[in-house]
Amino acid sequence: MTDIFGVPLPALLGQLLLGLVNGSFYAMLSLGLAVIFGMLNIINFAHGALYMMGAFLAWMGLEYFGINYWAMLLIAPLIVGVFGLVIERLLLQWLYKLDHLYGLLLTFGLTLVVEGVFRSFFGVGGQPYSAPEALSGATNLGFMILPNYRAWVVVASLVVCLGVWVLIEKTSLGARLRAGTENPKLVQAFGVNVPRLVTLTYAGGVALAGFAGVLAAPILQVNSLMGSNLIIVVFAVVVIGGMGSILGSILTGLGLGVIEGLTKVFYPEGSNTVVFVIMAAVLLVRPAGLFGKEK
Amino acid sequence: MNNKPLGYMALFIGIALLPVLGVYPIFAMKVMCYALFACAFNLLIGFTGLLSFGHAAFLGAAAYGAGHALKVWGFPPLLGIAFGMLMGAVAGLVFGLLAIRRSGIYFSMITLALAQMLFFYFLQAPFTGGEDGLQSVPRGSFLGINLENDNALYYLVLAIFVFGFWLIYRTVHSPFGQVLTSIRENEARATSLGYDAARFKLMAFVLSAALAGLAGATKTLVLGFATLTDAVWTTSGLVILMTLVGGMGTMVGPIVGALVIIALENKIGDLGQWLAGVTGIQWFTGLGESVSLVTGLIFILCVLAFRRGLVGEAGALVERFRKPGSAR
């Protein structure tokens, strides 16, 4: 058995793999955030709470209606998306003409409300949610035993992220979206319904978060605080990656997840803060972010 | 215009009389500390236009710093508080240097992330006691008066509060304050007039952090402990709410906001019981645990409809009655 810097190889690879799983979540969530910010110029603080909502919907679907995981993978993001649509029409649209900070404050308030509702019904302790039969069990990789479900998470999130990238970069809908970001008035003059595009973007972005939530449900205990613990790290990821490119968000998310995993091996106490330290470093050297463009 | 300082005097005298009127001194002191915290935060958002989402970091740094100085090094109360304030200022300097590099939303996100990093440091560091907190911070005595007596401590805290408020008042009404306002209104123009915007913003940031530190250190003295709650991100959100509800950019707004929010936090349990009793819906008894739910709703309401906050709206109302002919 080989040792790298005094750490056994199995342990290292194991943590790297776990880091990749975490990175998938970072990638998906920072992607949604970036898309929403690009289109609406709003930092959606509620992204974490909506991710949590997705996880809870999956749990509730199973617990109360007997709907299985695979169905919830489609249904939960849909519900979260509709919820996002309502939020955008009801609350967010009044803020576009105001200072940025109001959007942040509103979505922060929204986070508190959503978390508060779930907490009042379910407390803070986690609800257990098991992985579906097809994905339960584990594979012995030799250096560690990897639950099959975690491998699925990495695959599913990569597929979804790439799908979103293709949608935005390669389709006409995506083109309209990108154009709408750059010059909404001009695009509107061309007959594109920009407000509707905006609403759909928000709904789509949070649906992505909801999807991530369903993926997370069997791994973490479904609890009302799971979003807020995550969202701040995602913010740091977004600052590091810069909100210039979709691919940038995906790569940064995955990369940081892996780096976090590495830190857990060599310096476990620092694993919480390593993302923030990197953020500070990036800010000193390249304030626009690794993939960002100076606006 | 000139009766404003008189108004403040009346306010402070009113606060001084509260223990005599039977108000629980610990509650009132807690409100004063948070009011000072909110006023310090307001200096940054209301007058300079910078939304810091990590102000709890300064509250926490000062709280732990003062706690450690008072308990382990045996500093006398005021020196301990001064040390805490210094810790807040130092954190403010470091955060400020990094955060000022970006503006707008990015600035806020960076302050949040840096505050979270400091939070995790506090979680791990042995001297803070982690989850258990820094307990048993002694109150000591000041000028021979034993501060273990709640009433005695009250007047010291009031003095500190008035000092902090006065400092903010002087800052806002000084040439320095004018520059800050001009930066808030139009940074490009301020720069074109020859002001180094970044330097002014940094100074405002450090001052705000130091005063937030003063509030945190005083709070440690009052409550006798410093815990992670002081540095957690929800506390950053809380101070934003207090300022928003009270009125950003007004002097008294944050004080009103702090009072409203803390009273609400305390009373929400009772409110929930009462609602449950009246409506018969058992779920309301859980409302006491749902401080965040109510807080969130107030946030949303304020952002959509009450952007000027209680004091701001009241001021506008007064203006309208003063000039009956003006069309609004």
Place this chain on the structure above:
Amino acid sequence: MKTTLKTVALASVLACGSLAAQAQISGDVVKIGIITDMSSVYADIDGAGGVEAIRMAIADAKGMAAGKKIELVFADHQNKADVAASKAREWFDTQGLDLLIGGTNSGTSLAMAKVAAEKKKPFISIGAGTSRLTNEECSPYTIHYAYDTVALANGTGAAVVKNGGKSWFFLTADYAFGTSLQADTSAVVTKAGGQVLGSVKHPLNASDFSSFLLQAQSSKAQILGLANAGGDTINAVKAANEFGITKTMKLAGLLMFINDVHSLGLKTTEGMYLTDSWYWNQSAESRVWARRFFEKMKRMPSSLQAADYSAVSHYLKAVEALKSDDGDKVMAQMKATPVNDFYTKATIRKEDGRAVHDMFLLQVKSQKESTEPWDYFKVVTRIPGDDAFTKLADSKCPLVKK
């Protein structure tokens, strides 16, 4: 304004017969307050069930003690020491609290003990584990009632080592309780000739144990000591099974309650040892009380909930005997009178407030052995109180004269 609002709230609440009674500020009431975790990782083992148990104790005392009415208030500390300390202080200062009960969580109990000592009122810690409450942080106003980390170490720790578990790795909850438990168990393990190969700390109420477990596995220890409780233990055990850690290491749940076993199921926990002060099925009297509890809460009581009942009954008897609720007198009375009820037979040590009673080493039954729902444990041995808890001679309490 505050008082008027309160009076209005009180009037409507009392009128509607609401559950938790708020009291006027007066000395004519025996006011009991419990601050515990009602919504988070420890909510099941104490929480609302603990409040109910205390209500049963008050009801059994006919709602009166020494001719005064008994009132109960409760609060959720959310595992935050500042919330607990502030609430306790507020109750002492403004509500005339006479007895403070500390539910789960050691950090909050340590904070509450200090407040009670300052206000010179009795504080009984039921759910907290840290042995510091009767050692470094002892106070004349603290009684540590149900169990502590030393007893757990002497019970489960010793038993596992005796069964061949010589090398240990600890997965520890990062706060007072976890640290205490790890320290006390390590001492027992090394004294018995075993070895502690390492440890890793996890945050309270952690949701993902996978990376911690991988670290544990790479240590190659035989035993994974779980120095945590409640929801954390449940999640750690689940994750350990998921990642196949249980194939190479044996799990030692250093603090487990019947609720944890109920959550995890017998299949996962079969054969695990645990040390506890009481089991509902251990005697006829226990069964009677447990079924009363079951009727109200629809689940069997944990030892902490039974201890809540026992401690409050003991306090009320003391108040009744003295016809007074003066803090110092009641403390002396509680320490002078032995406890003798369905929960336990105990003496509360005068010097450090430690309630010394027998503990039980239990083992989880297999599914075949379990004859009815909630029948999970068999008693392996009874550990005499003097062997389970710290001896006075070894105590680190400054109040113990050596």
